[in-house]
Every structure is written in structure tokens, then in C-alpha cells.
Amino acid sequence: EKAGHSHYMHKEIHEQGMVLRTTLKGRISDGRVDLSKDLNWTQEDAQRWKKVHIIACGTSYYAALVAERVFERWTDLDIRVDIASEYRYRNLRCDPETLAIFVSQSGETADTIAAQRKARAEGAHCMAITNVRGSTLAREVHSILLLKAGPEIGVAATKTFTGQVAALFLSALYLGRLRGSMTADEEARLVNEFLQIPYKVENVLEKENEVIKLAQKYHDRQDFLFIGRGISFPVALEGALKLKEISYIHAEAYAAGEMKHGPIALLDEKVPVMAIIPRDMMYEKTLSNVLEAKARKAPVIGVCTEGDEHASKYMDDYVEVPWTDEEFSPFLTVIPLQLFAFHVAKILGKEIDQPRNLAKSVTVE
Ligand code: F6R
Secondary structure, three states: OOOOOOOOHHHHHHHHHHHHHHHOOOOOEEEEEOOOOOOOHHHHHHHHEEEEEEEEEEEHHHHHHHHHHHHHHHOOOOOEEEEEHHOOOOOOOOOOOOOEEEEEEOOOHHHHHHHHHHHHHHOOOEEEEOOOOOHHHHHHOOOEEEEOOOOOOOOOOOOHHHHHHHHHHHHHHHHHHHOOOOOHHHHHHHHHHHHHHHHHHHHHOOHHHHHHHHHHHHOOOOOEEEOOOHHHHHHHHHHHHHHHHHOOOHHHHHEHHHHHHOHHHHHOOOOEEEEEEOOOOOHHHHHHHHHHHHHOOEEEEEEEOOHHHHHHHOEEEEEEEOOHHHHHHHHHHHHHHHHHHHHHHHOOOOOOOOOOOOOOOOOOO
């Protein structure tokens, strides 16, 4: 059932093109996002909402942080993203003007379920993005957008991360459309690029051999720093989480501009910096942070846009991903990070599909 792969995680990483195709299928027609078959939202609902809260744990939370950046662009709503175990004990104003989106692969995460119950009691419209149709979360919410990623067996989430980001992006585009906060031209341009993403993801997966070389070169390091800015910051968080989960190597992620406020003290020639630096609005800024790391002799591994000879000059090593509109770069930049974590863990002989101390669904607080 691993279909020729050594591990479920490897199989699931390689399924991501297909998962994205399935997630988009039937939800885009004539260049527009249409979720009316999935969501029971009315035009009045969409007009009433003033706020969006997105709540999740772990990798699902990082998917939400990626989506935060597009909700703030594509909709006119106030957007907040929080960790479920924090949200449930906070006093964020949540009310009938709030659309609360709960993201959970399993639909069984105790904190996410509890946060949903709280938001629901406060009158929010609660929506779930989940991979499990009959899960507790799915049964309790007002509306559901199913991932259709197929079962994910590896404890480390991979295909459900990209699937969740896609489902959240579809939700943002649909909301933008219902609220009229996006022009038809803008929507058509975004949808057009969105449809290319599964192919571009498959293109990145073909670079696996390059990532294996990086894993061979760096697997014996004790600490890693992952950096990114803008929409690449949550990608850095996710890359660091994958590495620590399955290889048990200490990895931290920072918004690159924060480096000089503390973490730069950690850097020397022993600590590699993984820089997520696609050609986007933040590119020059991230590049200047890369130079700060280089000045401390840290080896820098870049995840760059294809043909970016300028950035690659400053990198000790790099992997390229195809060009895309900046909103969509996380689908591509996260792939080398997943593969890197996988191959480092494999070289180190770790239990990749069943890392110590972790469970696939966390049903206790
Ligand atoms: C990381 C990972 C966990 C989960 C988290 C939430 O690879 O798998 O961080 O993302 O436990 O789980 P769900 O999405 O099922 O609520």
C-alpha cells in the first residue's frame, strides 16, 4: 500500500500534485471559484461577516498562517489566526459577525474541537476544513470544506498541509467574490495561476535528487535556522517543524527581519540557515538578511525562484522552484523542505512514519 515507496511520508509527499488537483476539482468553473456545492453560505452571511478567525494546531496552524496573508489581500475582512490551545482560553471578540474556520486534518484534535465549541457558543458561523468527513469536528460545525487528500498515514503532515492551504485559498477567493472585494480580472488571473500549481508542484518533486545531496551534506548538524518573510515566514515555520519532528534535530524558524533581534547570536559556521526566498515583494529584504547570516559565516541554503542568479550567488547551496505569483509560492517552496526533513531523517535512520512521542491525532488537551 506504500506503492513502491519506502515510507508513507514519501508516498504522501509525492501525492501532492494529485491532492491539489482533487481539491480544486469541481470547485472552479469558468475561471471562478464556486464553493456553493460545499458550503451553505448565503450572500447575506458573507455580507454580515466582518471578521475571520482561523484556528488550528501544529502544521494546520501554519497552513492557516499562510492563508492569513491571502485573506488580508483578497477579502476586506479583519483576519486573525490563532493556535487552538490559546484561542480557547482567550477573550477575542467572537460574535455573529465572525466566520470562524477550524483547520484540522483529523478533525479529532481536542483543542480545536474545544475552540470550535467556544466560538459556536458565542454565535460565530463555524466552518471546518478537514480531511475526515465523519470526524467530531466535521459533525459539529455549520459548514465543511473537505480536503479529499486521501488518508494520511505518516504522522508528519505533508499532503494535508498543501491541501489545507489550497482549501483556505479557495475559501478566501470565494469570500472575496461573494463580498465583491476582488475584481473579476484579479480573480481570473489568480484562478488561472492556481490551476497551474499542481503541475509546478510536480516539477519541484522532480528535484528530489538535489535535495538528497543537501541532506547528505547537512544531516550531521545539530541546529538549523529557517528564515523567510511575508508569505514565506509560515513556510519557514513548517520546514523547521518537519525537520524537528522526524529527525529530532533542533530547528527554529524566524521571520528573517527578526534575526537581528536575537537569534543571530546563535549563528556561526556550524549552524546552517535555510532561507526561503522566492522572487516576491520581500525578496530584497530577505536577501539582506541572508547577507547578515553570511557575515556570521553561517552556511546558507536557499529555496529560490528558477533562474535567480542574483540570489544563488550568495548561497552555499540552493534548490530552485518555478516562478509563480507570490501568493502561491508556499505550495512550491514547502516541497524541498518536506523532502529535506525526510531525507535527513532517513540518513539518520529515524522512524519516519512514527516519530517518538507523537500521535497522528491529539485527542487530549
Ligand atoms: C505535524 C503534525 C501536527 C498536526 C497537529 C494538528 O506534522 O502533523 O502538528 O498538524 O497535531 O492535527 P490536525 O490537523 O489533525 O488537527
